[in-house]
Amino acid sequence: MQPAVEVSDSALTERQKDVLDAALALLVEAGDTLTMTSVARRASCSKESLYKWFGDRDGLLTATVQWQASKVRGVPVDPEAFGLTSLTTGLERFASDWLRVLSGSISVALNRVAVGHAGSDKHDLGAIVLENGPFAMARRLKPLLQLGRDTGLLNFRETDEAFRTFFGLVVRDVQIRLLLGDRFELTEAAIDRDSRRATQQFLALYGARS
Amino acid sequence: MQPAVEVSDSALTERQKDVLDAALALLVEAGDTLTMTSVARRASCSKESLYKWFGDRDGLLTATVQWQASKVRGVPVDPEAFGLTSLTTGLERFASDWLRVLSGSISVALNRVAVGHAGSDKHDLGAIVLENGPFAMARRLKPLLQLGRDTGLLNFRETDEAFRTFFGLVVRDVQIRLLLGDRFELTEAAIDRDSRRATQQFLALYGARS
DNA sequence: ACGCTGCCGTAACGTACGGTACGGTACGGC
DNA sequence: GCCGTACCGTACCGTACGTTACGGCAGCGT
Numbered sequence: 001m002q003p004a005v006e007v008s009d010s011a012l013t014e015r016q017k018d019v020l021d022a023a024l025a026l027l028v029e030a031g032d033t034l035t036m037t038s039v040a041r042r043a044s045c046s047k048e049s050l051y052k053w054f055g056d057r058d059g060l061l062t063a064t065v066q067w068q069a070s071k072v073r074g075v076p077v078d079p080e081a082f083g084l085t086s087l088t089t090g091l092e093r094f095a096s097d098w099l100r101v102l103s104g105s106i107s108v109a110l111n112r113v114a115v116g117h118a119g120s121d122k123h124d125l126g127a128i129v130l131e132n133g134p135f136a137m138a139r140r141l142k143p144l145l146q147l148g149r150d151t152g153l154l155n156f157r158e159t160d161e162a163f164r165t166f167f168g169l170v171v172r173d174v175q176i177r178l179l180l181g182d183r184f185e186l187t188e189a190a191i192d193r194d195s196r197r198a199t200q201q202f203l204a205l206y207g208a209r210s
Numbered sequence: 211m212q213p214a215v216e217v218s219d220s221a222l223t224e225r226q227k228d229v230l231d232a233a234l235a236l237l238v239e240a241g242d243t244l245t246m247t248s249v250a251r252r253a254s255c256s257k258e259s260l261y262k263w264f265g266d267r268d269g270l271l272t273a274t275v276q277w278q279a280s281k282v283r284g285v286p287v288d289p290e291a292f293g294l295t296s297l298t299t300g301l302e303r304f305a306s307d308w309l310r311v312l313s314g315s316i317s318v319a320l321n322r323v324a325v326g327h328a329g330s331d332k333h334d335l336g337a338i339v340l341e342n343g344p345f346a347m348a349r350r351l352k353p354l355l356q357l358g359r360d361t362g363l364l365n366f367r368e369t370d371e372a373f374r375t376f377f378g379l380v381v382r383d384v385q386i387r388l389l390l391g392d393r394f395e396l397t398e399a400a401i402d403r404d405s406r407r408a409t410q411q412f413l414a415l416y417g418a419r420s
Numbered sequence: 421a422c423g424c425t426g427c428c429g430t431a432a433c434g435t436a437c438g439g440t441a442c443g444g445t446a447c448g449g450c
Numbered sequence: 451g452c453c454g455t456a457c458c459g460t461a462c463c464g465t466a467c468g469t470t471a472c473g474g475c476a477g478c479g480t
Contacts, residue, residue: 015457031330035437046458047439057438111390116326118391120241126391133390134383165411168378173344176385180321180343181328181336201375205411225427245467256428257469267468424479433470441462447455 012067016053019043020067023060028109032116036060062123065110069132072101087148088199094141095170095195102171103186108178115179138163155208162206169198222277226263229253230277233270238319242326246270272333275320279342282311297358298409304351305380305405312381313396318388325389348373365418372416379408 012020022043026034036057040047054060101107111129118126138160145162148154156162178184222230232253236244246267250257264270311317321339328336348370355372358364366372388394 032326033330036439037437040459044458046460048441048459049457051439052457111386112325112328115322115389116242118322118389120243121391124391126389130387130390130392134387164382165379168380168382169375170378171383171386172374172378173381176321176381177340177344179325179328179336179389180340181334182340201415204415246469247467250429254428256430258429258471259427261469262427422480425477426475427477428475429473431470431472433468435468436466438465439463442460443458444460445456445458447457449454450452 012063015045017067019045019050019053020064023064024068024106024109027064027113028105031109032113058121058123061113061117061125062128065114065125065128065132068106068110069128072132082147082151084153087144087153088203090144091166091199091202092195094144095166095198096191098137098170099174099186099191099194102175103178103184103191111175111179134167137167141166152208154206156206165205166198166202169201170194225255227277229255229260229263230274233274234278234316234319237274237323238315241319242323268331268333271323271327271335272338275324275335275338275342278316278320279338282342292357292361294363297354297363298413300354301376301409301412302405304354305376305408306401308347308380309384309396309401309404312385313388313394313401321385321389344377347377351376362418364416366416375415376408376412379411380404 019039023034023039026038026042030038036047036050039060040050050060054063111133114125114129118124141163142159145154145156145159145166149156149159154162174184174186229249233244233249236248236252240248246257246260249270250260260270264273321343324335324339328334351373352369355364355366355369355376359366359369364372384394384396
């Protein structure tokens with residue numbers, strides 16, 4: 001009788017993944033106003049199956065968010081032949097990847113629904129997005145920062161402080177403006193330019209060289 | 211027959227302001243799940259009055275957001291006896307004011323509901339919050355930045371770029387984490403420290419002196 | 421005193437949507 | 451062929467909530 005709230009990454013049928021992709025598309029189109037009926041129609045499945053697989057509406061949303069999160073993993077930074085140039089390009093690549101994800105319609109939609117549900121939720125969507133968003137970024141970037149410090153290229157007290165400064169220099173007001181619905185054209189050229197600028201500013205603040 | 215959608219700042223009775231304050235309180239407590247009935251009960255007014263004054267639920271939310279926005283105005287920066295110290299303290303005061311507002315429960319609640327409604331709205335709440343949030347901050351800060359450049363204390367190409375960098379250095383990941391429900395203790399001491407750090411970093415990047 | 425206006429409180433209406441039940445179909449095991 | 455399982459499609463139920471309607475009261479002009 002217990003519904004399958006177990007969505008630990010790959011306990012998902014192909015059929016179920018298709019359903020979650022449909023839910024994702026609807027989330028992008030309609031935001032939090034998507035209905036169970038609309039998901040069922042879009043995915044050509046029955047509501048009964050939705051409830052059997054995901055328990056309830058909240059479970060479906062949670063599974064959808066986790067499903068998207070599981071697709072984003074990766075974007076590694078290789079710690080080989082380390083030097084100022086590889087640190088620089090590593091930071092730049094990181095910044096541009098992050099801006100690209102951040103400004104994507106899927107990310108905007110998921111962050112919107114997570115923000116909307118934050119605080120009063122059983123399967124706290126906010127916590128999930130937080131975990132797979134800013135926190136995941138921190139976990140992936142910190143090794144690079146520490147490598148930079150260990151090799152004398154960077155100079156900072158707390159890794160977390162350095163990360164958060166880099167975060168601010170990269171993201172600035174982009175995310176909040178996108179979430180609030182500002183029409184924003186973040187072209188590929190702008191992303192490249194901003195990534196380089198943020199990296200240079202970060203190096204100016206925390207670089208051991210002057 | 212036309213409902214009074216006119217909420218141009220002070221076309222509001224004291225009674226209506228009380229009602230909007232009640233709505234604000236409920237928005238902080240319950241988020242977007244507040245019902246017309248709950249607002250009426252909390253404010254001890256009839257639903258009939260709510261609909262007469264604000265048209266519909268959306269109008270009530272809009273009026274509430276604008277009412278709060280009208281209360282935040284101010285926080286001027288005096289452009290007298292200008293020098294490096296007054297520029298520094300001006301930036302610091304600006305940063306700490308902004309962080310204080312940003313981390314307040316009212317701001318978090320309003321940004322949550324605005325983000326949730328962004329995109330598919332007639333009275334676009336997102337646009338209103340955008341206008342009274344980041345954009346208002348930019349309008350208030352830019353004169354200070356330009357004064358700094360005119361007096362040779364600052365050095366930048368685009369005022370907007372300088373502003374957005376300052377924004378990033380001040381806000382960093384604070385806002386998105388709060389919106390996503392991260393339990394965050396932003397003490398008075400932390401705000402002061404962050405304001406000074408952001409200002410020093412900004413001066414390091416854009417100060418004409420080295 | 422009488423009517424008018426503005427408002428409160430509450431009951432009632434309509435509907436959208438989450439959740440459930442059920443009939444019908446395809447398929448695999450035996 | 452027959453049963454069990456999984457699923458689709460759809461009709462259905464219950465409820466919450468936006469919205470409207472109405473009765474009653476208090477203040478005020480005449």
